[in-house]
Amino acid sequence: MDVRSGANTKTGTLTLGDKSYTFPVYEGTIGPDVIDISKLYNQAGIFTYDPGYTSTASCESKITYIDGDNGILLYRGYPIEQLAEHGDFLETCYLLLYGELPTAAQKHDFDYLVTRHTMVHEQMSRFFQGFRRDAHPMAVMVGSVGALSAFYHDSTDISDPVQRDIASIRMIAKLPTLAAMAYKYSIGQPFIYPKNDLAYAANFLRMCYAVPCEEYKVNPVLARAMDRIFILHADHEQNASTSTVRLSGSSGANPFACIAAGCACLWGPAHGGANEAALKMLAEIGTVNRIPEFIKRAKDKNDSFRLMGFGHRVYRHYDPRAKIMQKTCHEVLNEMGIKDDPLLDVALELERIALHDDYFIEKKLYPNIDFYSGITLKAMGFPTAMFTVLFAVARTVGWIAQWKEMIEDPSQKIGRPRQLYSGATQREYLPISRRK
Numbered sequence: 302m303d304v305r306s307g308a309n310t311k312t313g314t315l316t317l318g319d320k321s322y323t324f325p326v327y328e329g330t331i332g333p334d335v336i337d338i339s340k341l342y343n344q345a346g347i348f349t350y351d352p353g354y355t356s357t358a359s360c361e362s363k364i365t366y367i368d369g370d371n372g373i374l375l376y377r378g379y380p381i382e383q384l385a386e387h388g389d390f391l392e393t394c395y396l397l398l399y400g401e402l403p404t405a406a407q408k409h410d411f412d413y414l415v416t417r418h419t420m421v422h423e424q425m426s427r428f429f430q431g432f433r434r435d436a437h438p439m440a441v442m443v444g445s446v447g448a449l450s451a452f453y454h455d456s457t458d459i460s461d462p463v464q465r466d467i468a469s470i471r472m473i474a475k476l477p478t479l480a481a482m483a484y485k486y487s488i489g490q491p492f493i494y495p496k497n498d499l500a501y502a503a504n505f506l507r508m509c510y511a512v513p514c515e516e517y518k519v520n521p522v523l524a525r526a527m528d529r530i531f532i533l534h535a536d537h538e539q540n541a542s543t544s545t546v547r548l549s550g551s552s553g554a555n556p557f558a559c560i561a562a563g564c565a566c567l568w569g570p571a572h573g574g575a576n577e578a579a580l581k582m583l584a585e586i587g588t589v590n591r592i593p594e595f596i597k598r599a600k601d602k603n604d605s606f607r608l609m610g611f612g613h614r615v616y617r618h619y620d621p622r623a624k625i626m627q628k629t630c631h632e633v634l635n636e637m638g639i640k641d642d643p644l645l646d647v648a649l650e651l652e653r654i655a656l657h658d659d660y661f662i663e664k665k666l667y668p669n670i671d672f673y674s675g676i677t678l679k680a681m682g683f684p685t686a687m688f689t690v691l692f693a694v695a696r697t698v699g700w701i702a703q704w705k706e707m708i709e710d711p712s713q714k715i716g717r718p719r720q721l722y723s724g725a726t727q728r729e730y731l732p733i734s735r736r737k
Contacts, residue, residue, distance in 0.1 A: 311326040311327075311328065311334070312324060312325055312326055313325075313326050313336045315341075315345070317345060317347070320345070322341070324336050324337055324338055324340070324341070325337045329361075331368075332366060332368070335358045342719075348719040348720075348721070349719075350721050354544075358539075359539055359544060359716075360539065360547065360707065360710075360713075361710070362538075362539070362703065363377070363400065363706070364376070364377065364397060364536060364538075364699075364702050364706060365377075365397075365536045365537065365538045365699070366378075366538070367537070367538050367615055367616075369613070369615040369616045369617050369618070370617050370618060371618055372616055372618035372619050372620065372621050373621065374537075374621050374622060376393065376396055376397060376535070376536060377396050377397065377400055377401070379396065379402070380621075381532075381533065381621055381622060381625070382621060382624070382625060384396075384532055385529050385532045385533060385625045388402075388532070389500070389501070389502075389528055389532075390501055390502060390528045390531040390532050390535070391408070391411060391412050391415060391500075391501050392408060393531075393532050393535050393698070394411075394415070394473055394535070394698040395407065395408065395411050397535060397536055397698050397699060397702040398469060398698065398701065398702050398705070414470055415470060415473055415474045415501070416474070416495075416497050416501075416504075417474075417497065418470055418471050418473075418474035418475065419474045419475065419477070419478050419495035419497075419504065420475075420478065420494065420495060421452070421475050421478050421479065421482075422452040422453075424452070425445065425448070425452060425479075425482075426482070426492055428445065428448055429441065429445070429482060429483075429486050432444070432486065434486070434487070434489065435487075436487070437686055438480075438483040438487055438686050438687055438690045439564065439567075439568045439686075439689050439690055439693070441483040441486065441487075442479060442480065442690055442693055443561055443564045443565050443568070444561075445479050445482075445483070446472075446476070446479065446557060446560055446561040446564055447557060447558055447561035449471070449472070449475065450555045450557035450558055453468070453471055453557070455467075456468040456471060456556075457555035457556070457557065459550075459553060459556065459708055462709075465556070465705055468555075468556040468557065468701075469556070469701045469705065472556070472557070472560055472697050472701055473697060473698050473701065476693065476694045476697045477495075477501070477504065477505040477508065477694050478495055478508060480505070480509075480687075480690045480691065480693070480694050481493065481505060481508030481509045482508075483690060484509050484683075484687055484690070485508075485509070487684075487686070490512060491512070491513060492508075493507065493508045493509075493512075493513075494508075495507075499519065500524065500528070501528065501531075502524045502525075502527040502528035502531060503521075503524040503527075505527065505694070506519050506520075506523060506527055507519055509683075520636065522632060522633065522636040523633065523636065523681055526629045526632060526633050526677060526681070527681070529625065529626075529629050530626070530629070530674060530677070530678075530691065530695065531694065531695040532695075533622040533625060533626060533670060533674075533695075534622075534670075534674075534692055534695035534696055535695055535698050535699050536696070536698070536699025536702065536703070537696075537699065538615075539703075540572070541566050541567075541569070541571075541572050542563040542564075542566040542567040542572060542573065542696065542700065543563065543696075543699060543700060543703050545562050545563055545565075545566040546560065546562060546563040546700040546703060546704050547703055547704065547707050547716070548716040549562040549563075550704045550707055550708060551707065551713060551714065551715045551716040552715055552716075553715075556701070556704060559700070559704055560697060560700055560701070560704075563693075563696070563697075563700045564693050567689060567692060567693055567696065568689055573688075573689040573692040573693065573696075574688070574689050575609065575610070575669075575671040576610070576670075576671040576672075576674045576675035576678070576688045576689075576692070577675065577685045577686070577688045577689060578609045578610075578671075579609040579610030579671050579675045580644070580675040580676070580679060580688070581609075581685065582608065582609040582610070583647050583648055583651075583675075583676075584644060586647050586651075587643065587647070588643055588646075588647065589643075589646050589647055589650050592647065592650055592651060592654070595608070596608075596654065596658075600660055608651070608666070609671070609672075610668060610669055610671045610672030610673075610675065611655060611661070611666040611667065611668055611669060611672065612664070612665065612666040612667070612669065616669070617665055618665065618667075619665075620667065620669045620670055622669075622670040623667065623668055623670045623672070623673055626670045626673035626674055626677065627652075627668070627673050629673070629677060630673040630674075630676050630677040630680075633677050633680050633681060634676075634680055637680050637681075639680055642680075644676075644679070645676060645679075645680070648672070648676045651668075651672075652668050652672070655667060655668055656668075674688070675688060678691065
């Protein structure tokens with residue numbers, strides 16, 4: 302039920318000088334109440350000011366819930382720990398898209414549908430040739446995802462629910478193929494077509510690492526790790542890239558363009574590039590014996606150095622995804638038999654310090670998911686430039702679910718944030734001969 306359309310008895314009052322204004326207060330099923338200030342400007346002639354929207358709810362959603370103080374992440378009410386431990390990524394996709402876990406028959410049909418859509422139009426292979434060989438894979442992803450609307454224009458009518466569903470399935474299915482193509486193009490290897498007899502994550506790994514001249518067997522430990530990484534990154538409420546997708550979609554843009562916008566936003570080092578930044582930090586530290594120097598710098602308020610991969614803007618407690626990623630990370634390291642990698646030695650020692658040092662514990666600077674996922678993906682053989690691409694593959698279903706929810710919300714309108722203007726007041730144009 303839309304909480305805004307039901308009976309509401311709670312209100313909040315804002316007093317400005319000698320005038321007071323009353324606004325409705327809505328209660329979600331869990332989480333903080335929200336004050337509806339949509340009529341504030343009409344009534345009081347003022348805007349609110351909230352850079353970064355840290356205290357502003359931009360929408361109503363039934364998809365994902367985060368309790369950062371207690372380290373809780375729920376997809377449609379299900380704890381992330383249970384989904385990652387017992388389910389697989391396509392089951393999570395179904396849940397995010399349709400609101401319920403699938404029955405056995407629904408799961409079979411959904412898996413079949415996604416698998417049969419994993420190929421991309423053959424002309425897209427020539428589209429890739431327009432990029433420089435040394436282009437960043439995320440630049441390639443932003444361009445190729447946006448180009449999907451030119452190849453699949455039969456599913457861009459957002460007013461048609463059937464076309465919305467087709468576009469959703471297509472993107473979930475084709476993003477791994479495009480990501481693998483971006484990787485293959487960057488290393489000069491031929492594209493590998495998907496195989497319908499492989500599961501989602503296994504298929505992706507094969508497209509990344511197989512070559513035509515020999516058989517490739519997918520390691521089940523690595524496939525399970527990849528699948529779990531996808532689950533953990535599938536959605537994360539109204540983060541920057543998801544908000545970008547919603548804002549783009551509010552204009553009526555086609556879904557492929559909206560997801561391309563999400564990819565562009567995700568590319569930022571403060572968002573999807575955080576795991577890449579964490580690994581670069583490990584490289585900067587270099588060896589275990591230099592860790593005390595960098596720990597000292599991290600504790601110095603006057604030093605600009607910051608430990609990447611520790612703490613989280615939302616979670617004031619341990620990131621629940623990090624606990625699962627930590628376990629997955631060590632499973633991958635054991636499977637690959639990696640024991641002599643200096644960067645991994647640095648990472649493991651930093652992990653030990655962060656979990657036992659009073660400074661980190663007091664400030665709740667626990668290792669986050671970006672810290673562990675960067676180590677894991679490196680151990681699996683992915684270059685750092687591919688990390689954000691993998692994040693985009695996983696987050697695609699969350700973006701689509703959020704986009705569909707927004708499109709189907711009868712109260713949605715085009716996004717139009719306000720501002721606090723501090724520039725010049727009105728002034729008269731002067732001819733260039735009179736300007737000083």
